[in-house]
Amino acid sequence: MTDLTPSTTEQAEIGIIGGSGLYRLDALEDVHEIALPNPYGVPSDDILVGTLAGRRVAFLARHGRGHRLTPSEIPVAANIYALKSLGIREVISISAVGSLREDFAPGDLVVPDQIVDRTRGHRTTSFFGGGVVAHVSLADPYCSRLRPLAAKAARQATQAQVHDAGTYCCMEGPQFSTRAESNLYRSWGMDIIGMTAIPEVKLAREAELCYVGLALVTDYDCWRAETGEADVTAGLVAEVMERNIAAAKDTLVRLIETLDADPVCSCQEALSDAIITEPSVVPKETRVRTNAVSGRYLPLDVADAQDSIAPNSR
Ligand SMILES: CSC[C@H]1O[C@H](OP(=O)(O)O)[C@H](O)[C@@H]1O
Numbered sequence: 001m002t003d004l005t006p007s008t009t010e011q012a013e014i015g016i017i018g019g020s021g022l023y024r025l026d027a028l029e030d031v032h033e034i035a036l037p038n039p040y041g042v043p044s045d046d047i048l049v050g051t052l053a054g055r056r057v058a059f060l061a062r063h064g065r066g067h068r069l070t071p072s073e074i075p076v077a078a079n080i081y082a083l084k085s086l087g088i089r090e091v092i093s094i095s096a097v098g099s100l101r102e103d104f105a106p107g108d109l110v111v112p113d114q115i116v117d118r119t120r121g122h123r124t125t126s127f128f129g130g131g132v133v134a135h136v137s138l139a140d141p142y143c144s145r146l147r148p149l150a151a152k153a154a155r156q157a158t159q160a161q162v163h164d165a166g167t168y169c170c171m172e173g174p175q176f177s178t179r180a181e182s183n184l185y186r187s188w189g190m191d192i193i194g195m196t197a198i199p200e201v202k203l204a205r206e207a208e209l210c211y212v213g214l215a216l217v218t219d220y221d222c223w224r225a226e227t228g229e230a231d232v233t234a235g236l237v238a239e240v241m242e243r244n245i246a247a248a249k250d251t252l253v254r255l256i257e258t259l260d261a262d263p264v265c266s267c268q269e270a271l272s273d274a275i276i277t278e279p280s281v282v283p284k285e286t287r288v289r290t291n292a293v294s295g296r297y298l299p300l301d302v303a304d305a306q307d308s309i310a311p312n313s314r
């Protein structure tokens with residue numbers, strides 16, 4: 001069997017996941033490109049580790065460079081596992097989204113605080129299973145510490161409207177919504193729509209990473225046709241992203257400048273009371289598979305674990 005254990009001496013502090021329209025960061029300096037296949041698969045692309053605003057940053061193009069992967073094909077677990085293996089503790093995720101409300105206009109930036117999962121259940125949404133069960137809290141799926149910092153950085157970077165909060169509706173795609181679906185999501189009180197934040201946000205929490213989203217509004221989906229607004233198309237998304245990508249990059253730099261070198265956050269303790277399985281019954285191969293994510297709770301040395309690790313302790 002191929003050994004998929006990630007092996008690199010490269011380390012980074014902050015992960016950036018670039019979505020539609022953001023496939024590389026030219027401002028990264030001293031860049032190393034690393035392939036990091038791991039027990040959860042092969043990431044969307046090689047990871048670019050470099051320096052940005054004085055910090056070691058790992059950049060990953062979510063859909064791969066050239067935009068090769070549909071939202072359903074993105075190997076999210078492999079992506080998050082690879083970033084975690086590099087030592088990162090915070091993830092900044094950039095996305096294009098449609099707006100489901102009048103006052104979130106194309107060109108605006110949203111820092112979502114909530115999410116509703118409308119994907120179809122075919123994506124890998126947990127690192128656990130195979131003899132270990134964990135239930136992390138997702139009550140606040142995005143990092144409450146990073147969100148205000150991101151909103152502040154966005155306000156400094158752009159004249160555009162910045163919304164501090166919003167509920168992201170994550171649909172499966174790759175087709176855009178029907179008008180009936182778009183109106184249904186609006187009636188449910190959702191604010192923005194995209195196809196990729198699930199399971200990223202869930203897996204980041206399981207990996208004890210702080211996760212913040214920077215969502216760039218590119219369109220009004222298809223609910224506003226009566227006003228003469230064009231229905232969303234991939235071309236429209238690409239065009240609006242191109243116009244706003246400089247503001248997103250500037251926001252990234254300003255946000256990174258404000259991040260602590262040694263962040264303390266409850267996201268980074270998310271598993272401390274989540275693993276319900278008695279450590280002594282967790283199979284060795286499961287410990288090995290999940291090691292980068294839960295190794296601090298399920299050390300590889302089973303004999304030690306049996307004797308000394310109480311459930312839910314570190
Ligand atoms: C290119 S239009 C639809 C596409 O754009 C968004 O991707 P991302 O979140 O990676 O910026 C949306 O979720 C769809 O995948």
Ligand SMILES: Nc1ncnc2[nH]cnc12
Nearest residue numbers: 096097098193194221232
């Ligand atoms: N209207 C929309 N629906 C789903 N994903 C999107 N990404 C950008 N605009 C979108």
